[in-house]
Amino acid sequence: MTSSQTLSAFDGRILPLLVCPRCRLPLALEDSKLTCEEGHRFALIEGIPILLLSEVPQTHVEGTRSLAVAEQGDGANLPQFDVAPGSIDPFVQRAIGATNGGLYQHLVGNMTEYPIPQLRLPVGDGKLFLEIGCNWGRWCIAAAKQGYRPVGIDPSLKAIRAARRVALQLGIDAHYVVADGRHLPFADGLFGQVFSYSVLQHIACEDVESTLREIHRVLASGGKSLVQMPNAYGLRCAYHQLRRGFREATGFEVRYWGPRQLMSAFSAMVGSTALSVDGYFSLNPQFSDRRFLPIKYQALVWTSEMLRRASEKFPVMANFADSLYLSSIRN
Template identity: 45%
Template sequence: MEGLRLDPWLARQLVCPRDAHDLTIEFDTMQCRLGHNYPVVGGIPILLIPEANVTHQAATVSINQACRASPSETSQSREAWPTGAIDSFVQLAIGSTNGQMWWPLVGRLREYPVPNLSLEPPSKHEEWFLDLGCNWGRWCLAAGRLGYRAVGIDVSLDAVRAAYRVAHELSVKAQYLVADARYIPFRDATFSVVSSYSVLQHFEKADATRALSEARRVLVEGGIAHVQMANRYGVRSLYHQAARGFRQPTDFEVRYWGPRELVATAERLIGPAALRPDGYFSLNAQAAEAHLLPRRFRAVARASGFLQALSAYVPALTSAADSVWVVAHKR
């Protein structure tokens, strides 16, 4: 698998996202034996299925970019590494990836916000962590710092390129490729953890279910699915649903799930499951990043962190969280 910007072991775990057959690489194309072709741009495989319905417009953009890539941009070329300033992709994307409280910081970020991953560090030497919909890679950075071998997939080639630049800048080992959470291009039982943040909450329930089934498939036995979702009964969630008249969400709008529905779905698709609060008063408050927020939002993120900690003693607080982690063990 020469020519790929991936660890050789990880590259050998790649499979065709349509049919799970082995992939081979020739120049700037990966191919399965049924003749499905996938472009490789700058060492990054683009393992998207163009005929699949689109969850995010960025998938179409990536496919078009791959078609337009010149041969010099394909297997060999590498981009220039950044020079210490905050990456311009992240400067623009921060409002979309990190939530409403970050909109005032678009173009004005001084430091990369890296959240805390509420997981135990890996118990074995090589444990692989997969982030579904990684964008510029903030959760992979968190996983890498915790000691996992972090891998992120995203439908946006621009986001994946930015993720490589940021990981390099912060000296975190993480690897990325372009792929769809509903068609994960890895072999069965590859990862110890499959995580996802602020991605499946935007999917229609059929797509979220498909992504969870795929998460199960690529998890090792006993592996952990760790997926953030929006709780229908969170205080701010109720306000948001009321503001849109409790109508059916469309496009990339947030889908709200009931806590029991989340646990039942995760138990059916993955294994024994429980909820953990992620945030209050917003879908994206991370106490670890509070110091970077505009002053008026710092208290919100810190209060959210306080309630999250308190929920260990007052379990009922979990069902009032706006954002929850669904944690399920594959069985």
Template identity: 50%
Template sequence: MDDWLKNILVCPRDHFSVQIESDGLVCHAGHRYPIVAGVPLMLLPEVKQTHRAAKISLEHASLRGHMGKVTDQSITGVDEFVQHEIGATNGLAYRTLSRKLKEYPIPKLCAPQSAGGNFLDIGCNWGRWSIAASRMGYKTVGIDPNLEAILAAARVAKQLGSQVQYLVADARYLPFAERAFDFVFSYSVLQHFDKGEVLLSLSEIRRVLRVGGRSMVQMPNMFGLRSLYHQLRRRFRKAKDFEVRYWTLSEMRSAFCSSIGSGTVLVDGYFSLNPRTEDAHMLPWKCRLVFRLSDFLRDLSIKVPAITRVADSLYVISTRDK
């Protein structure tokens, strides 16, 4: 664990600083957190988990012991975890690439270059956005409740030579000091939370952002063309478990402005919640056409803001102003 991360790491329960001891991390109030294969596991077992992977992570922590290091095993080709999970992490268009990936689909991050600013990636899974941030000069930490995904992220970062730190943690209870980050990012994560849990996460994002710091969170638009299709398929019933919760533009603006600070909403894409044109060369021609049309409409939305209302994937960008 790098020194800069040690300096901002706190107990997610009470925000006291933590120290490394023989059996893991401990705060001044005596709350303890194990370190599994070199990765701190800072979930709270007493709260309702947002995903079954968090429950499995807690079980693995008790079974596998505490201190240790990330495996030094060399990876050749694309990591097996990424090969298996690519459809789940990157979207339906990527399912045809399952176990066929020849390279890692590292996205382009729409953020300014940095000279060492602190960057938090919430819900990083195998770390694609964390690696993108690291390549732009940020000191990056990624969190996810899935221990297996975080261990894979650590392997991938090492394989690609990226200096990224990873923790197993909960977006609703961030284990970081107040005003620790210059930039907080989250992609395709909060859409799976009940709206009350989203508000809890947003208050945590505000807490860990420095004054003037920026957050960038991807959210699904209720009136996006493909979003309407998916809602119709489930007969517009209330979302359950890890299903996507759709938001209106006004709901997004209200929640983020009141929780974090002033900001704006930008189009990420159309016809998908994960439109990444930079990956087009990996995908079937039909997907390439859809992604390029999405890019065209996204660029058009700058001149014709009205079509933002039917975009499927939106970025809510907020600035902590005090």
């Protein structure tokens, strides 16, 4: 198959994993749509399942846009990108500042290589890995390289289309689905590892709780989740809250949770949870990406990494870290 055929075909290997996000019955392929026995039907756009619930408010405007394309029923009007081998996907060129954080702004339009982060997890040994809010798929790519079988979801069809193009370009075997973390279209107990980075901070508290309950449902017994969240008491996070006058966040603005609040929500809804540091002073440059950053930011990332390593010996230091990881084992 040519690359454009590969990108428009539905990859049937994902079908046994999928359930209807509305009633959780299995899905079958029927007349180029995915349907359940209750008669709920979901469009495939360029072979990508659009498994969002149209009756619930979306957490991101791109979810609403994905549903509009699904409603039309075909992707004929979607912009097509011809990405030359070795070049950077135009979607990623534009999105890098948003997906990776402010310290990557200088890379917008100037990337020559995809920054693929280092996943802070052991080798995957073929475990099924779910990423919630994968955007163009940098963590799914990292997971595939580390021996996991990645499945990425995002409400944005644009981001999922880009994720598929980048995976094809890099020779990465990953599945991507347009879906909502609050209504996961996966059967119970499937995943060995769930991961989410810089995503749940953008949605309301009750939506985070729904997502955590869904993480618990799709994790296998003893399966693990690793979720990154900002810390309300982090130095930089405190400054941002001060700047907006400590008012309640709206729309896609960052919600700040305190470490205790995070621990109690994750422990109650996912399982036994430990807190560790991702980084200090910013959200959220990766130490493994430091060669992509200007010198002035490299110093910041080095200092952050030194403090992170110290926090492994002195856990109290997590209290003023800006970016935290919640590591849970399904109970």
